[in-house]
Amino acid sequence: MFIDNQREYHHTEKNKKQKPILEEIEGSPPKAGPPRAEKKINIRSKISRVKLLKYLPYVLSKKERGVLILLLLAIVISFFFLGVRYYKGLTQEVPRHGGYFTEGTVGQPKLVNPILCQTNDVDMDLSMLIYSGLIKYNSSGELIPDLAEGYEISEDGKNYIFHLRRNIKWHDDFKLTADDVIFTVELIKNPEYKSPLYPNFQGVAIEKVDDFTLKFVLDEPFSPFLYEQTIFGILPKHIWENVLPENFALAEYNLRPIGTGPYQFEEYKKDKQGNINSYVLVLNENYHLDKPFLEKITFLFFEDEADLIQAFQDKEITGVSYIPAEYKKDLEKEGINFYSVSLPKFYALFFNQPKNEHLKNKEVRKALAYAIDKQEIIDKALNGQAVPAHTPILPGFLGHNPEIKKYEYNQKRALELLNKAGWKDTDEEGNRLKEGQPLEIIITSVDQPPFPQVLDIIKEAWENIGIKVHIKLYDPAKLQVEYIKPRNYEVLLYGELMMHDPDPWPFWHSSQRLDPGLNLTSFKDEAVDDLLGEARHTLDQDERAKKYLHFQNILAEEIPAIFLYSPTYLYGVDKKIKGIKLDRITFPSDRFAEINMWYVKTKRAWK
Numbered sequence: 001m002f003i004d005n006q007r008e009y010h011h012t013e014k015n016k017k018q019k020p021i022l023e024e025i026e027g028s029p030p031k032a033g034p035p036r037a038e039k040k041i042n043i044r045s046k047i048s049r050v051k052l053l054k055y056l057p058y059v060l061s062k063k064e065r066g067v068l069i070l071l072l073l074a075i076v077i078s079f080f081f082l083g084v085r086y087y088k089g090l091t092q093e094v095p096r097h098g099g100y101f102t103e104g105t106v107g108q109p110k111l112v113n114p115i116l117c118q119t120n121d122v123d124m125d126l127s128m129l130i131y132s133g134l135i136k137y138n139s140s141g142e143l144i145p146d147l148a149e150g151y152e153i154s155e156d157g158k159n160y161i162f163h164l165r166r167n168i169k170w171h172d173d174f175k176l177t178a179d180d181v182i183f184t185v186e187l188i189k190n191p192e193y194k195s196p197l198y199p200n201f202q203g204v205a206i207e208k209v210d211d212f213t214l215k216f217v218l219d220e221p222f223s224p225f226l227y228e229q230t231i232f233g234i235l236p237k238h239i240w241e242n243v244l245p246e247n248f249a250l251a252e253y254n255l256r257p258i259g260t261g262p263y264q265f266e267e268y269k270k271d272k273q274g275n276i277n278s279y280v281l282v283l284n285e286n287y288h289l290d291k292p293f294l295e296k297i298t299f300l301f302f303e304d305e306a307d308l309i310q311a312f313q314d315k316e317i318t319g320v321s322y323i324p325a326e327y328k329k330d331l332e333k334e335g336i337n338f339y340s341v342s343l344p345k346f347y348a349l350f351f352n353q354p355k356n357e358h359l360k361n362k363e364v365r366k367a368l369a370y371a372i373d374k375q376e377i378i379d380k381a382l383n384g385q386a387v388p389a390h391t392p393i394l395p396g397f398l399g400h401n402p403e404i405k406k407y408e409y410n411q412k413r414a415l416e417l418l419n420k421a422g423w424k425d426t427d428e429e430g431n432r433l434k435e436g437q438p439l440e441i442i443i444t445s446v447d448q449p450p451f452p453q454v455l456d457i458i459k460e461a462w463e464n465i466g467i468k469v470h471i472k473l474y475d476p477a478k479l480q481v482e483y484i485k486p487r488n489y490e491v492l493l494y495g496e497l498m499m500h501d502p503d504p505w506p507f508w509h510s511s512q513r514l515d516p517g518l519n520l521t522s523f524k525d526e527a528v529d530d531l532l533g534e535a536r537h538t539l540d541q542d543e544r545a546k547k548y549l550h551f552q553n554i555l556a557e558e559i560p561a562i563f564l565y566s567p568t569y570l571y572g573v574d575k576k577i578k579g580i581k582l583d584r585i586t587f588p589s590d591r592f593a594e595i596n597m598w599y600v601k602t603k604r605a606w607k
Contacts, residue, residue: 091604095293099600101577102298103319104308108276109268109301111249112257114233115188118196122301124589125321129281129297130171131233131259132288134162134181135226137500139594141396141584143226146289147176147234147260157221157539164212168288170236171264178214182206183237192245200228221537223544224501231499233259262287262596263297276301293579293599312336318574322588325383331572339571339582339591344397344498346389349443349458349491349562350520356490358439365559367417368441369407371461376409378565381453386565391552394566396584397502398541399548405556414465423466432466440468444483445493447473454564455493485515492520495567500586504551505532523560576600 060068107122114131117123134148148162168176185206188195203219218225239258243251255276257265263281270276279299283292300317302308309327311317313334323331328338349368353359374388390407393400418424423432423439432439443458445451452473459469474483483489496507496518506512509532510524528551535547555561571591573580579597 087604090607092607093602094605095579095597095599096601096603097291097293097295099294100296100298101294101319101598101600102300102317103321104300104302104311104317105321106302106305106308109255109279109299111254112265113249113254114235114259115184115193115195115197116249116254118231121321121588122299124587125592126279126281126299127233127257127259128261128589128592129263129595130257130261130265131235132168132261133231133233134229136230137586137590137593139581139583139585139590141500143230147181151226153539157223157537158218160216160218160225161209162214162216164214165288166212168260169286170238170260171258171284172236172239173286174236174238176234176236176260177211178208179211180234180237181214182208183241184232184235187235187240187248188232190245193248197232200231221539223536223539224499224503227499227501233261260284260288262289262292266296287596290596292596293601294595297595312572318577320572323570323572325385325570328383328570335575336572337575337577337580339573339580340385341569341571341582341585341591342387342394342396343567343569344394344500344502344586345495346392346394346498346566347454347493347495347564348389348392349493349564351491351522351560351562352487352489352520353522353560355488356441358441359490361421362559363417363421364423364439365562366407367414367421367465368462368467369559369562370410370414370417371465371467372407372458372562372564373409373461374564377454377457381450381457382565382567385570386567389563389566391555391563392496392498392504392507393502393548393552394498397498399502399535399545399552401549401552404552407559407562411465418465426466429468430463430466431468438468439466440470441491442470442472442489443491443493444472444474444479444489446476446479448476451493458493484520487514487520487522493564494520496520497586502548503532503536504548505536508532508551508555521560523558525554525558528554 105122105125107120109122109126110120111117111123112126112130113123114127114133117127132146134146135143135151136146138144147164147168149165150163152161153159162181164176164178164181170176185201185204187193188197189201189204191198204225205217207215207217209215216225236258239253240248240251243253255268262284264284266280266282268276268279277300279301281297281299283295285291300311302311305322305324305327308317308320309323309330312320312331320331320336323338331338351359351365358364378384378386378388391401391404395402418432418439421434423434425433427433427438441462443455445455452471455471455473459471462469484492484494506518508519508523508528509517510519510529511517512519513522513524531547531551531554535544535551538544538547569585569588569591571582571588577598577600579599581594581597582591585591585593
């Protein structure tokens with residue numbers, strides 16, 4: 001009995017505890033009134049409907065279930081895209097390391113050596129990637145530090161002190177010091193090593209200040225001196241110091257180079273005939289500047305442009321080192337980006353007046369200039385890959401004169417000038433006569449495209465004003481030895497390269513009229529000599545520019561040459577290679593000036 005009562009007591013107490021809990025869940029206090037009861041019913045209804053959802057698939061028809069699934073899927077997808085959009089809004093695509101680049105080029109590597117490579121574009125391309133200089137130009141033509149972290153110039157412009165970075169290692173892990181720089185410069189200055197840069201360092205001494213500081217001492221101020229430091233890389237003394245001058249160009253290191261550049265040599269492959277088919281460079285993990293994104297660069301070599309273009313079409317390569325204008329249309333549908341850059345080079349007709357008495361008359365020279373339609377030459381002979389030139393200092397360079405007197409095509413004016421010069425009569429063939437003698441001119445040039453095509457247009461233009469024209473074409477070697485060196489020509493169609501610094505002294509000073517000088521005309525003018533001499537010895541760039549403006553005005557009036565056109569360099573790269581920026585280059589190898597910015601692979605990063 002006692003036990004039963006005890007059980008009843010516990011059961012009663014338990015019910016008392018559970019009842020308030022149930023009432024609380026149902027939303028009703030112990031003393032429920034009508035409003036509370038209504039609320040309890042509503043809540044119970046909601047709970048019931050939620051529980052009933054699991055039975056929904058059994059209640060809905062097959063069609064209704066399909067619509068429901070589509071609605072749910074649409075909601076999920078919407079949330080997914082909203083998330084992606086939100087993520088993309090807060091992040092951006094940036095380059096990441098990895099990826100390969102394969103470029104095709106015409107030619108062969110021979111001397112991948114920074115003090116010998118200047119005569120071969122392929123060697124210059126490879127040297128640009130493997131070696132580093134004291135300073136360099138970026139893709140916008142701005143001077144920036146490289147091996148040197150800074151430099152100082154004395155007030156008199158005769159002393160240049162360079163401070164080297166202290167963390168630079170050669171590709172074989174040796175440390176770079178001032179001894180390497182001094183060693184390289186001394187090799188250039190030694191004629192036994194036959195460097196094309198030999199003339200650039202005459203009158204220049206180099207001294208070691210400490211292991212990471214060196215000083216150049218000049219005989220006299222030379223404004224383009226900094227530019228001279230950008231056109232060659234530094235050689236490792238520990239590799240080359242025991243190579244004799246007679247073996248220098250034969251050394252194995254000319255094809256298996258060791259430098260400090262962004263890429264280092266890995267391997268090359270030859271065919272059975274001894275031709276190098278491929279040349280592989282890999283990323284230099286210890287590079288002292290911003291490390292490139294591309295892991296590997298491979299060069300493939302071809303015999304001619306046709307094979308090169310075909311290789312791109314066959315997806316063997318992702319870059320074409322140079323695209324002749326006639327092949328551009330063949331590549332336009334191949335997923336390629338074209339980079340067209342004006343080269344600091346001009347082509348002109350250089351007058352050698354002592355070889356033809358008629359050319360001594362200024363009015364005749366002006367008539368010859370007015371008779372030529374430069375745009376016709378560019379359109380027909382160069383497929384549009386050039387711009388007209390009117391002066392030896394091109395646009396974008398220090399001292400360029402945009403208001404220079406231009407000899408635009410004007411056949412009527414040309415005829416007036418010939419009449420003024422006394423060439424009024426004509427023979428049965430329409431040739432201009434003076435005292436019974438015809439006005440006759442011989443033009444000499446290189447027997448390779450586009451020069452024959454250019455000369456055909458010029459010949460026709462001059463014949464249209466009554467001039468008898470003869471054209472003589474020779475292979476480059478013969479032209480150089482038998483005609484240019486002895487100045488054995490009347491009119492020469494030829495090109496001149498300006499470099500980064502526009503110093504015209506080598507091309508126009510009267511002291512350079514004879515070989516090995518580069519003045520291809522017989523032009524001699526004391527005012528011009530003074531202007532060019534003073535300009536290259538002043539460090540004040542504004543003063544230099546003023547002297548160059550005056551110099552150009554004299555040339556425009558005296559017309560010792562007819563400036564025709566400045567060619568453009570057309571480079572092609574597969575669209576998957578990004579980050580390429582080409583604003584201005586001097587040599588084709590300058591396309592790699594900012595190779596560290598090129599990339600293939602990307603990743604997302606927070607803004």
